[in-house]
Amino acid sequence: MSHLYPRVNILGINFTKITNQELLTQLKKDSCLHRNRFIVTANPEIVLFARKNKRYAAILNNADYTIADGIGIIKGAKLLNQPLPERVTGFDTLSALLEFANEKQKRVYFLGAKPEVITKLIAKVTQNYPQLVIAGYHDGYFKDEQIITHEIQQTAPDFVFVALGFPKQEFFINDYRNSSQALWMGVGGSFDVLAGVTKRAPLFWQKHHLEWFYRLLQEPSRFGRMLALPKYLLLILRVKFLHR
Numbered sequence: 210m211s212h213l214y215p216r217v218n219i220l221g222i223n224f225t226k227i228t229n230q231e232l233l234t235q236l237k238k239d240s241c242l243h244r245n246r247f248i249v250t251a252n253p254e255i256v257l258f259a260r261k262n263k264r265y266a267a268i269l270n271n272a273d274y275t276i277a278d279g280i281g282i283i284k285g286a287k288l289l290n291q292p293l294p295e296r297v298t299g300f301d302t303l304s305a306l307l308e309f310a311n312e313k314q315k316r317v318y319f320l321g322a323k324p325e326v327i328t329k330l331i332a333k334v335t336q337n338y339p340q341l342v343i344a345g346y347h348d349g350y351f352k353d354e355q356i357i358t359h360e361i362q363q364t365a366p367d368f369v370f371v372a373l374g375f376p377k378q379e380f381f382i383n384d385y386r387n388s389s390q391a392l393w394m395g396v397g398g399s400f401d402v403l404a405g406v407t408k409r410a411p412l413f414w415q416k417h418h419l420e421w422f423y424r425l426l427q428e429p430s431r432f433g434r435m436l437a438l439p440k441y442l443l444l445i446l447r448v449k450f451l452h453r
């Protein structure tokens with residue numbers, strides 16, 4: 210774990226106190242030095258899941274950077290009087306790293322999403338980041354992890370982006386991050402957005418912290434998952450007022 214940045218504990222998960230700018234500068238440096246790094250982007254739903262799964266919580270707490278992806282984490286930190294500087298989204302970080310990989314002709318492995326999504330994603334990446342080297346890719350519905358990790362090892366990428374959704378992507382990265390001296394990051398549904406299959410909320414919604422609501426309108430089936438938000442807030446308030 211890199212201890213360069215202070216951490217803020219939110220319901221058992223230690224979040225890295227870092228801005229977008231600092232994270233990007235740091236990751237570019239890590240990449241140029243060929244360091245092995247694991248970046249987790251966590252939101253309230255992930256924090257609640259980690260409370261129930263100790264192994265997952267330990268993985269999040271041992272990652273090099275556990276960043277606050279979601280306004281709920283920023284609000285929670287503020288309520289607990291341990292403010293985090295700003296929201297750092299997985300999607301923005303991924304986009305910035307793709308730019309960097311393009312500039313420096315770095316090698317990238319893309320793992321995850323449905324077969325038709327990954328195919329579209331690769332076409333978009335080839336078009337939009339022509340200097341980036343696609344070390345390899347695979348959809349996220351594979352049976353044999355060994356075949357995938359062997360391929361990652363053989364193709365020696367500088368970046369491995371894993372879009373299997375949580376908690377699968379973090380378990381996978383934790384188990385196999387040694388197969389390439391790379392920056393490994395779990396990116397959830399980002400491949401679907403990059404491929405143009407799902408839309409990210411327009412800026413207005415993002416600015417007003419309503420991205421989650423936009424997402425709910427697009428995918429109403431996520432309603433159940435979103436009940437995590439009020440539950441999370443209640444737990445934060447309990448810690449704040451009852452100190453436990």
Ligand code: UDP
Pocket residue numbers: 321322323348349350372373374375377396397398399400401
């Ligand atoms: N996914 C996958 N393999 C699986 C399960 C999910 O590749 O076994 C992909 C799925 O196609 C989608 C992403 O993982 O692209 C999960 O997206 P979701 O929005 O649910 O992730 P979150 O950002 O909420 O973690």
